[in-house]
Amino acid sequence: MMMVRKSKGLGERHQKILDFIEAYQREHKHPPSIREIGEHCDISSTSVVNYYLDQLEKAGHIERDRKISRGMRLMNNTPLGDMLRVPVMGVIQAGEPIPIPPSDFNPFTAEDSVEIASSLMPAREKGKDLFALHVRGESMIDAMINDGDIVILKPAQEARNGEMVAVWLSDKNETTLKYFYKEKDGYRLQPANPTMKPIMIKKSEPLEIKGKVVMVIRKVDRQAA
Amino acid sequence: MMMVRKSKGLGERHQKILDFIEAYQREHKHPPSIREIGEHCDISSTSVVNYYLDQLEKAGHIERDRKISRGMRLMNNTPLGDMLRVPVMGVIQAGEPIPIPPSDFNPFTAEDSVEIASSLMPAREKGKDLFALHVRGESMIDAMINDGDIVILKPAQEARNGEMVAVWLSDKNETTLKYFYKEKDGYRLQPANPTMKPIMIKKSEPLEIKGKVVMVIRKVDRQAA
DNA sequence: ATAATACTCGAACGCTTGTTCTGTGTCAAG
DNA sequence: CTTGACACAGAACAAGCGTTCGAGTATTAT
Numbered sequence: 063m064m065m066v067r068k069s070k071g072l073g074e075r076h077q078k079i080l081d082f083i084e085a086y087q088r089e090h091k092h093p094p095s096i097r098e099i100g101e102h103c104d105i106s107s108t109s110v111v112n113y114y115l116d117q118l119e120k121a122g123h124i125e126r127d128r129k130i131s132r133g134m135r136l137m138n139n140t141p142l143g144d145m146l147r148v149p150v151m152g153v154i155q156a157g158e159p160i161p162i163p164p165s166d167f168n169p170f171t172a173e174d175s176v177e178i179a180s181s182l183m184p185a186r187e188k189g190k191d192l193f194a195l196h197v198r199g200e201s202m203i204d205a206m207i208n209d210g211d212i213v214i215l216k217p218a219q220e221a222r223n224g225e226m227v228a229v230w231l232s233d234k235n236e237t238t239l240k241y242f243y244k245e246k247d248g249y250r251l252q253p254a255n256p257t258m259k260p261i262m263i264k265k266s267e268p269l270e271i272k273g274k275v276v277m278v279i280r281k282v283d284r285q286a287a
Numbered sequence: 288m289m290m291v292r293k294s295k296g297l298g299e300r301h302q303k304i305l306d307f308i309e310a311y312q313r314e315h316k317h318p319p320s321i322r323e324i325g326e327h328c329d330i331s332s333t334s335v336v337n338y339y340l341d342q343l344e345k346a347g348h349i350e351r352d353r354k355i356s357r358g359m360r361l362m363n364n365t366p367l368g369d370m371l372r373v374p375v376m377g378v379i380q381a382g383e384p385i386p387i388p389p390s391d392f393n394p395f396t397a398e399d400s401v402e403i404a405s406s407l408m409p410a411r412e413k414g415k416d417l418f419a420l421h422v423r424g425e426s427m428i429d430a431m432i433n434d435g436d437i438v439i440l441k442p443a444q445e446a447r448n449g450e451m452v453a454v455w456l457s458d459k460n461e462t463t464l465k466y467f468y469k470e471k472d473g474y475r476l477q478p479a480n481p482t483m484k485p486i487m488i489k490k491s492e493p494l495e496i497k498g499k500v501v502m503v504i505r506k507v508d509r510q511a512a
Numbered sequence: 513a514t515a516a517t518a519c520t521c522g523a524a525c526g527c528t529t530g531t532t533c534t535g536t537g538t539c540a541a542g
Numbered sequence: 543c544t545t546g547a548c549a550c551a552g553a554a555c556a557a558g559c560g561t562t563c564g565a566g567t568a569t570t571a572t
Contacts, residue, residue, distance in 0.1 A: 090352070091350070091352070091360060092318075092352060092355065092357075092358055092360070093317075125316070127315070127316070127317060130317065130356075130357070131355075131356030131357060132317075132355070132356060132357065133317055135316060135317070145370060145402075145404050176404070176406070176407060177370075177404030177406045177407065178404060178407075179370050179401070179402030179403060179404055181401070181402045182401060182402065182403075182504065182506065184506060184508045200481065203431070203480060203481075203482075206428075206431055206432075206433050206505075207431075208431050208479060226507045254433060255428065256425065256428075257428070274507075275507045276506070276507055276508075277504070277505065277506055277507060278503075278504070278505040278507060279407065279502070279503070279504055279505075280431075280502065280503040280504075280505075281407065281409060281501070281502055282450075282451045282499075282500045282501055282502060282503060283409045283501075
């Protein structure tokens, strides 16, 4: 015969507890206690709640810190979790230099910032001194970057071939975002848009790399032409 | 005389406590107790820790749930906090239809997903049934979207003027991302790149709107041409 | 000097909370 | 029928923890 038990994964009560923990967490900003779970899930004994909590932990739905008050958390919607706070240093546009944070800059005092789920980051760049810039104007269009976009940058003075960099061409008084390539007689700045031609820079010409682009974010909230 | 006190904002001890809470939280996934703070910050009395915690709360650096064990949280780097889990439904490319999630789709069972800080979302779209697609190929280049980009979409069958939509042109067997405009004799699909010309669609021609683009994310991890 | 603050300590109180133990009823397998 | 796993209740224990109080010591203002 078969086990026709309700053991088909999660029982009704398991789900109820899980839902309650989530709801409680949202409201109180911290997890519930065993007794609170019992009250709201119609379980009269703390041991029974503990009993289910153990099962939920074995099943991987929650994580418990034994002995610690309210020491439980859902693995459900928080398998990855943290995010990075990236300070917005200002705007980037063709005719203006690039604002970069000073070395002693404190990211927490920044008025403006964007949050990035750290799971989106290429791993290496985490926790680093990243900064963000708002793109103003359509001068970066050949970098596939539009007016209003947000670019996340990592401070850098050098770059390897193939990396997208923010450069300041002091003689042309121009800021631009391009893929960087070192060549025998100078540098090649390649637009991201493959239909456009690269800019060649001689070794004698000034070229200041200000940072490497690690991410571009575009909020499409009705702009359009 | 002047108040030459160390009362210049946060004292050394305030900062030390703040830092410890943050470090402890990262390691243990839950806040420390008053006594734990005392130990690691060289404060012998729990009342002193409580004393500082009160000040930190008044100053707005933390939030406390009195009477509740470990009931504190930083307001510092978590003024906003949660993020959205957006399931990745597949790829979007010129010659293929757009995969859209069925109405009964469970986002939590999705193997692949991207996390977006909800503070980045245009507010309206939060908690909705958003989904994401990987862009394959360079056919969306006139929408300022490149190979490898991630587009976040909201399911939709209609659109208002100026919104960027994902459409399926069944007679041309083509998927494309364009700004949508309704005109007297049909529809105008405007590329995001202003240097490119729009596509005009007669009312008689089939045009299936599959979703509205709400965000585009590009991880610049050395692609280049 | 004196008073007022700001800061620190130590200890005790008492509630909260996770843990554990004993006991009961159900249900399917042998 | 017996056995045993499973689901549940209740009570009691012990540790964890926030709170409070009394008192002492700097530091600053009057």
